[in-house]
Amino acid sequence: MSLEPVDVLIIGAGASGSAIAWSLVETRMKILCLEQGDWVNPLDYPSTGRDWEARSFKDFSINPNRRKLNADYPVNDKNSPISVANYNAVGGSTILYNAHYPRFHPSDFRVRSLDGVADDWPIDYETLEPFYDENDRMVGVSGLAGDTAYPPKEPQMPPVPLGLSGTTLAQGFNSMGWHWWPSDAAIATEDYDGRAKCINLGACLSGCAQGAKATPDITYWPHAIRAGVEVRTNARVREIGINDDGMANGAYYYDEDGVEQFQPVEVVVMACNGVGTPRILLNSVSDRFPDGLGNSSGLLGKNFMFHPYGLVRGVFDEPMDGNAGPGVCIWSQEFYETDINRGFVRGFTYECNRGAGPVSTALTGMLRGQIPVGQGFHDAFLKLDRRTTGMVGICEDLPEEHNQVTLDPELKDSHGIPAPKIDYTLSENSKKMLDFVVERGSEVLTAAGAKEIYSETPISVGGWHLMGTARMGTDPDRSVVNEWGRSHDVKNLFVVDGSIFVTSAGVNPTRTIQALALYVGDSIKKRLANLFD
Ligand SMILES: Cc1cc2nc3c(=O)[nH]c(=O)nc-3n(C[C@H](O)[C@H](O)[C@H](O)COP(=O)(O)OP(=O)(O)OC[C@H]3O[C@@H](n4cnc5c(N)ncnc54)[C@H](O)[C@@H]3O)c2cc1C
Ligand code: SF4
Numbered sequence: 001m002s003l004e005p006v007d008v009l010i011i012g013a014g015a016s017g018s019a020i021a022w023s024l025v026e027t028r029m030k031i032l033c034l035e036q037g038d039w040v041n042p043l044d045y046p047s048t049g050r051d052w053e054a055r056s057f058k059d060f061s062i063n064p065n066r067r068k069l070n071a072d073y074p075v076n077d078k079n080s081p082i083s084v085a086n087y088n089a090v091g092g093s094t095i096l097y098n099a100h101y102p103r104f105h106p107s108d109f110r111v112r113s114l115d116g117v118a119d120d121w122p123i124d125y126e127t128l129e130p131f132y133d134e135n136d137r138m139v140g141v142s143g144l145a146g147d148t149a150y151p152p153k154e155p156q157m158p159p160v161p162l163g164l165s166g167t168t169l170a171q172g173f174n175s176m177g178w179h180w181w182p183s184d185a186a187i188a189t190e191d192y193d194g195r196a197k198c199i200n201l202g203a204c205l206s207g208c209a210q211g212a213k214a215t216p217d218i219t220y221w222p223h224a225i226r227a228g229v230e231v232r233t234n235a236r237v238r239e240i241g242i243n244d245d246g247m248a249n250g251a252y253y254y255d256e257d258g259v260e261q262f263q264p265v266e267v268v269v270m271a272c273n274g275v276g277t278p279r280i281l282l283n284s285v286s287d288r289f290p291d292g293l294g295n296s297s298g299l300l301g302k303n304f305m306f307h308p309y310g311l312v313r314g315v316f317d318e319p320m321d322g323n324a325g326p327g328v329c330i331w332s333q334e335f336y337e338t339d340i341n342r343g344f345v346r347g348f349t350y351e352c353n354r355g356a357g358p359v360s361t362a363l364t365g366m367l368r369g370q371i372p373v374g375q376g377f378h379d380a381f382l383k384l385d386r387r388t389t390g391m392v393g394i395c396e397d398l399p400e401e402h403n404q405v406t407l408d409p410e411l412k413d414s415h416g417i418p419a420p421k422i423d424y425t426l427s428e429n430s431k432k433m434l435d436f437v438v439e440r441g442s443e444v445l446t447a448a449g450a451k452e453i454y455s456e457t458p459i460s461v462g463g464w465h466l467m468g469t470a471r472m473g474t475d476p477d478r479s480v481v482n483e484w485g486r487s488h489d490v491k492n493l494f495v496v497d498g499s500i501f502v503t504s505a506g507v508n509p510t511r512t513i514q515a516l517a518l519y520v521g522d523s524i525k526k527r528l529a530n531l532f533d
Contacts, residue, residue: 002250002262006032009251009265011237011280014092015510016497016517017271018216018224019135023521025227027528033229034253034263036236037071037089039217045207052203053359060206062096063461064088071234073413075275077463080424082306084275084463090231091217093273097464098204099213100328100351100508101141101186103132103150107337108505115338115345118398121502122474122483123519125151131515131522139214139514140192143184149333157189160198163321165354165389166329172448178334183351185328186214186510193219202323202357238417239284240268240493246288248493254415267492271517274304274466274498278405279420281470294487300480301406303399305468305504308426310434310457312441313390314450315383321354322386329354335440336506344432346396348506350441354389361385368454390445392459393437395430396506399468426458434458465509470499484523485516491532496520
């Protein structure tokens, strides 16, 4: 027996799904979101207890293969130097995100024109700008106007504190004569839209019990639900069905009791992120689409991009912030645009992260051989604890078809749905950029007074950003969705998550993912009368 039909079915209640749900409420269509996870109760966040760091290795790990909660699906990422990080719940991966919230630069949409690599986006910064602004108002962004690296933009709130770490690193950048600016953060530094302001607890990566960190369960969803949208949780979608005309007609999913259901629908919006979306579309096979729904280009799941990250940290004699305060403080975009004298194209942002908590400091210190086990432990630990700070370089990853998400032939989730398999290699361009990240970062840290410097490239656990697997474009042979997120093959199928990115830029993606979701929502609203012509 099938369920009562709805007009719009959004799959995935994370950053993108929540934004498009809110965007579409004014149409008064019947909107349903299916989410495989549940609501997360902030009282259960690790930040409410003393074991908050220990839990980041267990039920609040960023790695679904370690976490293994009911809502999670396994990911085979053995053939990748970087492992996938996510979270599956209302709010999606933002429940664990660091809320570092930069916009793309205008140049990011034109890399083929500027540098002869990858492809230009079918839209530009100006197209997205009003949706960036709208999203910023919904999310509440803290920052400081006037950053010369960007076109003008007005943050809603003052920036997060620079702290001891930010001030020290800023002095290092000043000594080198290089750009730095207080980071834009999706963190309320003043009470905002019913949310309390940040109290610098510093546990942002394991959920913000204060409600200062902007996650969709406390930003978009309350507004969308009040306006009539239904979020159905513990509902894991297996595949999208099609009718004889080749249109999507609904989703097959397992409800909270594990019973298979069919949800009939007029319009399907995929918002399961850059790994989850290709997984479900590749699993939706039919005579008409034997290689996956909307995959006539053969590009579904291909051109998968992470951001390769390089970490550079210094140990100082003076006290730094440790984990006190939001992880983000300042950024530098000195090396953002291409300079071929550096030996690579495109560039990166330095995100300066304050420091770590005591458990992480001890564990990583022992792993790196900086802290001995047994005698000498305490002295070595005290030299590192709240005396370490530095940055990560988030490198622009360029799309390559051999980097891909496919369906694993053997591994399955608890409902028997094939798990995603990742095949990913670092490009020569990325390797050179990562080396450069470490060399220049070490110079900044030395100038700031660091006594000892260490690095890691790429950060092996750093698969936080999942992009490119259902890319946008005007040419159906070279892209999966068109310039407003609609499948070239299936006119009532849309994708709004990071899958539709054409290139990755050298900044964190979520502000752009959410602006794009609002843009796709707006495009749908403008065409409502003849959506499927
Ligand atoms: C540890 C960590 C730190 C990060 N830090 C930052 C940062 O500082 N700045 C930044 O910009 N980004 C950051 N990110 C990335 C950010 O969280 C993502 O870019 C963003 O959440 C992606 O939004 P999305 O809507 O594409 O997917 P998600 O937010 O991942 O949401 C996808 C949702 O779809 C659901 N879903 C998937 N498959 C199915 C299915 N079959 N059936 C039903 N539901 C399904 C999932 O359960 C999930 O809730 C971080 C991520 C992690 C993990
Ligand atoms: S530092 Fe601020 S945003 Fe981060 S967890 Fe604490 S209160 Fe929340």
